Amino acid sequence: MNHLHASQVRWTADGSVILDDASLLAAKGSVTGLIGPNGCGKSSLLRVIAGLLGAETALVTWQDEDLVSLPRRTRARLTRRKKRWTR
Numbered sequence: 001m002n003h004l005h006a007s008q009v010r011w012t013a014d015g016s017v018i019l020d021d022a023s024l025l026a027a028k029g030s031v032t033g034l035i036g037p038n039g040c041g042k043s044s045l046l047r048v049i050a051g052l053l054g055a056e057t058a059l060v061t062w063q064d065e066d067l068v069s070l071p072r073r074t075r076a077r078l079t080r081r082k083k084r085w086t087r
Contacts (some may be wrong), residue, residue: 002028004062009048011041011055018044019055051075 009022013024019041026032034042047053049060060067067075 002051002063006045006049006058006059006060009045009055009060011044011053011056011058013044013049019048024049 004024004026006025007023008037009019010017011019012039022041022049024032024034024045044053048055048058050053051067051070058068062075062078065078067078070078
């Protein structure tokens, strides 16, 4: 499958739960919006997916490959390479 999938994302900051069982599915070639009120965790979810924040729990895959255990640089290279391959 050609998509980015994040599920079971849980992240806390200073003892406050910011994300609790958050999920996102973005299919290749689609436009996906992430909307919600200020402070609800939209940017935090994107930062967890990008590897900029370490979540307590998270399942993140790109085209069915696990991204959670990969360093940020490797994640960026993998997604860039896959994009090139699927043209």
